[in-house]
Amino acid sequence: MLNRNILKIDKINAFSSATAYVARYKKEHPQRDVISLGIGDVSKPIVKPIIEAMHKAVDDLADMSSFHGYGGYYGLPELRQAIIDNDYPQFGFTIDEVYVSDGTKSDCTNILELFDINSRILMADPTYPIYRNRCYALSREVYFTPLDENYQMVIPEEHYDVIFICSPSNPVGNAMTYDVLEKWVSYAVRENAYIIYDNVYEAFISSPDVPKSIYEIPEARKCAIELRSFSKRASFTGLRCSYFILPKEIDTVLFKERTINRFNGASYVAQVGALASFLPESRELLQKNIEIYKENITFLKKSFEKMGFEVTGGVDSPYIWVKNKENISSFEYFHKILNEINVIIVPGAIFGPHGEGYFRVSGLGTIENSRRAVERFQRYYEESH
Numbered sequence: 001m002l003n004r005n006i007l008k009i010d011k012i013n014a015f016s017s018a019t020a021y022v023a024r025y026k027k028e029h030p031q032r033d034v035i036s037l038g039i040g041d042v043s044k045p046i047v048k049p050i051i052e053a054m055h056k057a058v059d060d061l062a063d064m065s066s067f068h069g070y071g072g073y074y075g076l077p078e079l080r081q082a083i084i085d086n087d088y089p090q091f092g093f094t095i096d097e098v099y100v101s102d103g104t105k106s107d108c109t110n111i112l113e114l115f116d117i118n119s120r121i122l123m124a125d126p127t128y129p130i131y132r133n134r135c136y137a138l139s140r141e142v143y144f145t146p147l148d149e150n151y152q153m154v155i156p157e158e159h160y161d162v163i164f165i166c167s168p169s170n171p172v173g174n175a176m177t178y179d180v181l182e183k184w185v186s187y188a189v190r191e192n193a194y195i196i197y198d199n200v201y202e203a204f205i206s207s208p209d210v211p212k213s214i215y216e217i218p219e220a221r222k223c224a225i226e227l228r229s230f231s232k233r234a235s236f237t238g239l240r241c242s243y244f245i246l247p248k249e250i251d252t253v254l255f256k257e258r259t260i261n262r263f264n265g266a267s268y269v270a271q272v273g274a275l276a277s278f279l280p281e282s283r284e285l286l287q288k289n290i291e292i293y294k295e296n297i298t299f300l301k302k303s304f305e306k307m308g309f310e311v312t313g314g315v316d317s318p319y320i321w322v323k324n325k326e327n328i329s330s331f332e333y334f335h336k337i338l339n340e341i342n343v344i345i346v347p348g349a350i351f352g353p354h355g356e357g358y359f360r361v362s363g364l365g366t367i368e369n370s371r372r373a374v375e376r377f378q379r380y381y382e383e384s385h
Contacts, residue, residue, distance in 0.1 A: 008136040013349040015129070018334060022344055034338070035373045037300070037361045038346040040170075044292070046235045046273070047285040053276035057269045071265030074256070075100025075243065079275045083243055086278045087228070091215050097247055099259065100274070102266045103240045104200050104229040108164070109134035110262070111196055111225060111244070114255050119161035124153045126171060126351030126358075128198070131164045146354055147172070151312050151321070152180055159191050168201040168210075171351045171360040172321040173297075173313015175210045181217050188223035194250065195224040200242075203233035203290050205316045221247040232318065232364070234277040234286055241270040293318050296370050297363025303374040304361070307381055318363045321348075330356055341376040 011017065018038075026034055046054075060066040074080065080095040101107050108131060112121075117140065123131050125144040135142045145154045151172050153165065165184060168175040176184070188195050197214045205212055214224045227244045230236035246255055276282055301314035310323035322345075324333045330347035337343050348358030363370070 003137070003139065005139045006137050009133045010129075013331065013347070015346075015350055018331075018347060018350065021335070022338065025338055032342050034342045034344060035369050035376070036344040036365060037370065037373050038344045039362050039365045041237050042232060042235045042289075042364050043366050044235055044289040046239070047282055047289075049279050049282045049285070050234065050273045050276045053279075054269050054273040057272035061268070068268045071100075071268045071271055073259050073263060073265055074098070075266060076268075076271045076275070079271050080243075082275055082278045088213065088215065088245065091213075091221075093245060093247070096252070097245055098243060099246060099255070100241065100243045100266050100271060101263070102242065102270070103231070104198065104227050104242045104244075105130055107227050107242055107244055108196060108198060109138065111227075111246075111255075112138055112140060112162070113258050113262075114246075114251060115162055115194065120159070121162045121164070122156065122160035123164040124166075124169075125353060126348060126355035127164065128166055128170045129351055131166075132352070144352065150174075152176065153184075155183055155187050159193070161193050163188065163193060163195050164198065165195055166198040168204060168317035169313070169319075170198075170201070170317070171319055171346070171348070171355070173315075173317040173319035173360075174321075175205060175207065175316040177207075177209045178211055178217070179209075181211060181214060185214070185217045185220050185223060189219050193223065195220075197224050197226045199226050200229040200232060201317050202228060203286075204294060204318055206294070207316050210316050215245070215247075221249045223250070225250065230274050230277060233290065234274070234282075235289070236270070236273070239267075239270050239273060241266055241274045243274075292367070293363050296365070296367045299367065300361055300363055300370055300374070303377075307377060314363070320361045320363075322359050322361055324348075324357050324359060330359055333359060341373075341380050343373045343376055 077095055079100055080098040083098050084093050120141050121135055122143050122145055125146055132142055145156055148154050151174050202212055214220045214226050225244055225246050229242040297314045297318050301311055301320050304311050304322055312321045314320040330349045334345055334347040337345055346360040348355030
């Protein structure tokens with residue numbers, strides 16, 4: 001019998017349908033200059049110290065005296081130690097609590113194997129659609145909580161076993177403050193629930209009231225699994241390397257047993273590159289890239305606000321969440337903007353029913369393209385309104 005729960009995945013309000021529409025449009029209109037403000041990929045290459053380390057790692061594989069095979073079930077020990085030393089020095093974690101993997105998109109699904117199949121899983125609406133879709137594919141019960149007037153997840157009165165939290169948020173672009181996150185940790189501890197904390201945009205956090213890690217909240221080690229990635233901060237979107245913290249207060253046995261039987265480890269070359277990202281010279285270059293992305297999203301945020309749009313996010317995240325000014329659906333607006341001014345935005349409905357009427361804009365592209373896209377928006381609204 002086939003798993004028909006996969007059919008619950010929305011194929012209409014989906015990234016794939018938007019991507020297919022853009023591909024058809026470009027094929028039918030090859031002469032048109034299409035600019036993407038929807039890009040979730042990066043526009044900065046991998047920096048030189050990381051490339052050099054990976055070149056050496058590739059050369060190592062050509063000689064059995066330096067050859068490395070499987071990368072280890074849980075990741076290279078030296079990389080796991082570097083993660084603790086650089087990202088979590090104040091929390092007292094050991095390498096046994098660090099798992100290196102091949103991407104957070106996989107991790108946010110794989111971690112569900114730690115929990116009972118009948119667990120009640122809660123997530124925001126709108127939210128990153130992979131959480132929802134992969135839960136459906138694994139035949140899990142999924143429930144949703146809306147956002148409040150500050151675009152924060154509403155804490156439920158009912159019991160849930162697992163809560164997905166993405167902060168800084170994709171797609172809304174805001175981040176949970178200490179006060180908000182403390183309330184969620186308190187809920188999880190009270191309900192004997194677990195938080196899967198997607199923190200892949202941590203490098204973009206600059207607000208003093210936003211924690212860099214959920215473990216800055218007392219008692220979070222009892223209930224939270226934090227996911228991070230090298231994709232955005234080190235341009236590993238095509239290379240694939242990620243990691244997460246699974247505190248010993250939650251589990252020391254089950255997920256290790258699961259991993260031994262399900263995963264042979266992340267790529268050796270990718271892990272060497274990830275390790276090199278912690279070099280001082282790498283960190284300096286990577287921070288410059290983050291600052292360029294932050295400058296870009298700040299420009300976009302201010303530009304859309306000046307055009308009269310309601311905008312949130314863009315301070316601690318590379319995304320802004322923009323309310324559509326026209327009385328049409330988010331996909332209709334996406335089609336209209338692509339056809340009228342040849343700019344790609346992401347329809348809010350992709351992220352859930354409560355995303356209807358909004359669109360997401362990314363600052364991960366180039367500032368040059370952002371300026372050109374804004375000029376097109378400005379001309380369009382000046383001419384049509």
